[in-house]
Amino acid sequence: QKEVEQDPGPLSVPEGAIVSLNCTYSNSAFQYFMWYRQYSRKGPELLMYTYSSGNKEDGRFTAQVDKSSKYISLFIRDSQPSDSATYLCALNNDYKLSFGAGTTVTVRA
Amino acid sequence: GAGVSQSPSNKVTEKGKDVELRCDPISGHTALYWYRQSLGQGLEFLIYFQGNSAPDKSGLPSDRFSAERTGGSVSTLTIQRTQQEDSAVYLCASSLYVSGRAGGGIQYFGAGTRLSVL
Numbered sequence: 001q002k003e004v005e006q007d008p009g010p011l012s013v014p015e016g017a018i019v020s021l022n023c024t025y026s027n028s029a030f031q032y033f034m035w036y037r038q039y040s041r042k043g044p045e046l047l048m049y050t051y052s053s054g055n056k057e058d059g060r061f062t063a064q065v066d067k068s069s070k071y072i073s074l075f076i077r078d079s080q081p082s083d084s085a086t087y088l089c090a091l092n093n094d095y096k097l098s099f100g101a102g103t104t105v106t107v108r109a
Numbered sequence: 110g111a112g113v114s115q116s117p118s119n120k121v122t123e124k125g126k127d128v129e130l131r132c133d134p135i136s137g138h139t140a141l142y143w144y145r146q147s148l149g150q151g152l153e154f155l156i157y158f159q160g161n162s163a164p165d166k167s168g169l170p171s172d173r174f175s176a177e178r179t180g181g182s183v184s185t186l187t188i189q190r191t192q193q194e195d196s197a198v199y200l201c202a203s204s205l206y207v208s209g210r211a212g213g214g215i216q217y218f219g220a221g222t223r224l225s226v227l
Contacts, residue, residue, distance in 0.1 A: 034215075036218075041220070041223075042220050042221075043113070043200055043202075043218035043219050043220045043221055044152075044200070044218045045217075045218070046215060046216075046217070049215060088152065090152075095140065095142070095157050095159070095165075095204075096154045096157065096165075096168070097142075097144075097152075097154065097216060098154075099151055099152035099153075100151070101151045102151065102152075
């Protein structure tokens, strides 16, 4: 079993819809939780970064962490075609990031 | 540019040849990481450099892989006697070192080198 599980999708939604992405993990030592966005043939770029359980909001993006369930989520409100990308969750407790497989999202205009 | 720079962006090589991939981190970042992204495995940690400390090479998949970092800045990942299973995107990241923070600094990634071994 992988340390971090993420459904690779693909996920296709109409413009304006809410996109819901999630990861589960098995290592309770993970303390830091991140979401990266990766466009085709580009490197991952950091979207959201959280440390504790709870919600964190940044514009149209909301990250949720539930440490008791070992479950993290990313919500994208009012999705736009420019949000079409692969979204990767990343977790760590030291300098090594453990990534989910990534979910490919397409937002249809 | 202010970001992590990697070269070449694409590399096609024949099985058995050696390749060198280069990473130029963000100026001032003391920590440097290499990851590999392949279809079946996702993103995997390869190696970590921090300042003058001994690198953490625990993620290197075989002794055909090596990396060095000269002058605390530019890093080169070398793959000797390449195999077809080495085909992947090799990503470099850098971060500030945050003392006392177990998770290190936030990692910023380059665009990667897409390696194809024929």
